[in-house]
Amino acid sequence: MSDSEVLLRGRRVLVLVGEIYEDLELWYPKLRLQEAGAEVIVAGPEASEVYSGKHGYPCQSDVAITQMDAADFDALVVPGGFMPDKLRRDSVVLDLVRAFDTAGKPIAAICHGGWIPISAGVYQGVRVTGSPGIKDDLVNAGAIFADEAVVVDRNHVTSRRPDDLPDFCRELIKLIQASI
DSSP, X not given: OOGGGTTTTTOEEEEEOOTTBOHHHHHHHHHHHHHTTOEEEEEESSTTOEEEBTTSOEEEOSEEGGGOOGGGOSEEEEOOBSHHHHHTTOHHHHHHHHHHXXXXXXXXXXXXXXXXXXXXXXXXXXXXXXXXXXXXXXXXXXXXXXXXXXXXXXXXXXXXSGGGHHHHHHHHHHHHHHHO
């Protein structure tokens, strides 16, 4: 086993999926976290459902979000796309995000993924970034917006777009390592 495969051995990361997720923002972190040794579970509105990404790439959920408990995971990844706008209307999703936040576990949101933590009410006073399209939403939710490739504040890792994924994943892996 290489050094990169042991960074997160024994760690479990939950990734959210739903219709019209941003393909790269789900797959790049999923594969990078697996490469680092983490067990990655993909949860969607339905178990074993296939969801289409914005660019047509399919992703099958491992489990239903309703079956998830933050206590069973070390971190949460919230990809962007149009998916977050629908998932943030689900009280189970919001309760799950709040549980990760209350436990101080890493919550990583990229691009429009920030809509879910906004609706969960966990960004008050947190320094974040995200898609320029949700800057006003972040600020109105009480977040401190920074236009940077990646921002880490406490247990939150945020990035703006797919181009930021290398920085996003590097900082998420560091945060998961530091939080255990």
